[in-house]
Amino acid sequence: MSTPSPTPDLHRRRLPNLFEVLSRRTLAPVDLFSFYIYMRDQQRSVDYLDFWLDVSQHMSLCRHYVRELRRSVLIDTPELDKSGSKRTSQLLDDSQLQDVSGPSTEKPLQDHQVTAYLRRADDPSNHSHTNSQSSAQSRGSSAHRGQRRQSMGRTSASTSPRHAGDSSSSPGNLSSSPNHTVARADIRASAEKILYSYLLSGAEREIIIPQGIYLAIQHAIEQDQRDDPEVFDAAKDYVFQAMERDAFPGFLRSKALGNIVPPSMMLRLIVGLLALFGALWTGFALIFLNYSRVTRCWLILPFTVGVYLLASHQYMLDPLAALAGFSEYTFMSWSRVREPFVKKLLRKRSIMVLGVVIIVDLILCLLFILVPGKRL
Known part of the structure; x- marks a missing residue:
């Protein structure tokens, strides 16, 4: 009709x-x-x-x-x-x-x-x-x-x-x-x-x-x-x-500049804070127990997870999903990005967010791995 x-x-x-x-x-x-x-x-x-x-x-x-x-x-x-x-x-x-x-x-x-x-x-x-x-x-x-x-x-x-x-x-x-x-x-x-x-x-x-x-x-x-x-x-x-x-305007910010929905953002914030807190607690424990630097290299995993999830929450963007061409329209439901200009925009922002994640993660890991250990 x-x-x-x-x-x-x-x-x-x-x-x-x-x-x-x-x-x-x-x-x-x-x-x-x-x-x-x-x-x-x-x-x-x-x-x-x-x-x-x-x-x-x-x-x-x-x-x-x-x-x-x-x-x-x-x-x-x-x-x-x-x-x-x-x-x-x-x-x-x-x-x-x-x-x-x-x-x-x-x-x-x-x-x-x-x-x-x-x-x-x-x-x-x-x-x-x-x-x-x-x-x-x-x-x-x-x-x-x-x-x-x-x-x-x-x-x-x-x-x-x-x-x-x-x-x-x-x-x-x-x-x-x-x-x-x-x-x-x-x-x-x-x-x-x-x-x-x-x-x-x-x-x-x-x-x-x-x-x-x-x-x-x-x-x-x-x-x-x-x-x-x-x-x-x-x-x-x-x-x-x-x-x-x-x-x-909020719709464009959510879908053209980001690719995750608020429930997913909240979940990433909670898990990211827990991962970052766990990494900091473990890092201080390894330092004051005088573990070797090789053992402390395992801190890379929780620091990377925590920084990545917190950056995803901050920018409303999952960089890896955006580079793969996916956008979340409901919680844990993804669809392909088909609008050409939006796809290009999300890729540029994803590269920027990944750069921020790598820099922050590298600083934290070097700080907790290279600092001299001292047993209390």
Whole structure:
């Protein structure tokens, strides 16, 4: 029911923006799936993202409805389409609607075009005007066909009727469309679901937006009986700006500059502190028990483990996993890094972090190995 996902930009030489992530133009670990998990597990505000996605799905539903309506009109009234009738042009061309169900070379429907068409379809005066024009042209075309049949010596009873009845091609009726899957009631139900699920006070998944915005949406849906996508524009823009300001920078720091999640960071901090404390305690014990320097070389292991894990916590990055091309999206669950720019960025940071680990580890090991021992 939704349009195909755009092709990701594999030649991007920068970090993606929020619109590219929401439009599915990015790859892991900065894709929409990773952003959804980040909003759910770390930001604790996944309802905002769900609202934005549901409004986008509502827009796709409206586009699909208008495409099917256009196909229904063209199927039911082929002779009117060929003759360039005023009704067809008024119904479709004035809104500059393009059917995107065919080849990819056709222009997609714009949001304002879908909204204008749906609102005009709800206008009773427009329905009566288009129906009267349709009836007049139908009578004219029927008379013309009758004259042709009479001149050819055929009777009206011996001919099979063509697609008759202009009501089947009216904006509110799609029953004659063979591929019809979306009804106007579906659009109405989608709009009401968004209102009652996210916007009303006390809703199950209520999001915090300015009172004036949700009151305007509530009035438009319940009082004005509107269900076009333009109803949610103000709320959608507000939610987009809130995510872009509050959540998206942290998402990029977590996924484009690091590759581990907070639970894993906490585990590394605990284990790293224990390893470092054990290495220091063992090192002092070996020195004051006057063990040889060869024996004290075993301190390299706990010092390396402790420094590596503490550096991973500090930089939110596991260097070895990043060099191998993996990123953690949930605790102990890894996926491959597929975004080219992010992969290059993580490799550079991994080399830097490994350099820090080697330098600190080398200093500690030399200090505890080379210092002279003295038995107390």
